[in-house]
Amino acid sequence: MNFSSKLLENAVTEFGKLPGIGQKTALRLVLHLLNQEHSQVSKFTESITVLKNNIKFCKNCHHISDAELCEICTSHKRDQSIICVVEDSRDIMAIENTHQYNGLYHVLNGLISPMDGVGPADLTIAQLVNRAENTDVKEIIFALSATMEGDTTIFYLNKKLNTENIKISTLARGIAFGGEIEYADELTLGRSITTRVPYQNSLTK
Numbered sequence: 001m002n003f004s005s006k007l008l009e010n011a012v013t014e015f016g017k018l019p020g021i022g023q024k025t026a027l028r029l030v031l032h033l034l035n036q037e038h039s040q041v042s043k044f045t046e047s048i049t050v051l052k053n054n055i056k057f058c059k060n061c062h063h064i065s066d067a068e069l070c071e072i073c074t075s076h077k078r079d080q081s082i083i084c085v086v087e088d089s090r091d092i093m094a095i096e097n098t099h100q101y102n103g104l105y106h107v108l109n110g111l112i113s114p115m116d117g118v119g120p121a122d123l124t125i126a127q128l129v130n131r132a133e134n135t136d137v138k139e140i141i142f143a144l145s146a147t148m149e150g151d152t153t154i155f156y157l158n159k160k161l162n163t164e165n166i167k168i169s170t171l172a173r174g175i176a177f178g179g180e181i182e183y184a185d186e187l188t189l190g191r192s193i194t195t196r197v198p199y200q201n202s203l204t205k
């Protein structure tokens with residue numbers, strides 16, 4: 001693309017780095033911002049700067065939070081004896097939207113993927129094992145995508161967790177193989193959580 005201005009080119013290049021934004025869309029967004037009032041553009045850039053500078057990750061479950069501990073972890077209405085293990089914060093938002101789950105969460109920050117060079121140490125697995133051993137957890141639900149990476153991660157976690165006194169379950173496979181949690185519709189996801197199955201049973205099917 002030929003730009004009449006280096007400043008314009010720089011802005012388009014930065015917008016183009018966002019996921020799902022090609023050069024044409026980047027240009028359209030930048031030109032849109034150029035037509036906005038100064039105050040509106042300041043609001044926009046400020047919200048991103050403030051977000052990046054002040055956002056925290058819950059010390060307990062690693063969910064995106066404004067405080068050291070997130071609202072879910074500190075709520076007295078939540079069942080502290082169940083932990084639902086998810087890949088990232090987007091999955092928590094999807095599951096919360098179903099209104100079918102009232103326990104706590106644990107965000108892994110990814111899935112084990114040797115192809116992409118992601119190993120167990122890159123995820124919050126040690127912290128999950130710590131929670132399982134040092135809090136009064138009775139059930140852990142693996143709500144991970146039904147992909148190779150999801151299955152590999154569940155297999156590893158199941159071995160790593162001392163499961164003698166903890167029930168381990170996975171989502172019922174209303175989620176198609178290859179399906180990602182965040183794209184499942186609320187009804188399917190809600191049902192998968194309420195009809196979850198013991199992990200060992202899910203292996204034999």
Ligand SMILES: [Zn+2]
Pocket residue numbers: 058059060061062063069070071072073074
């Ligand atoms: Zn939390």
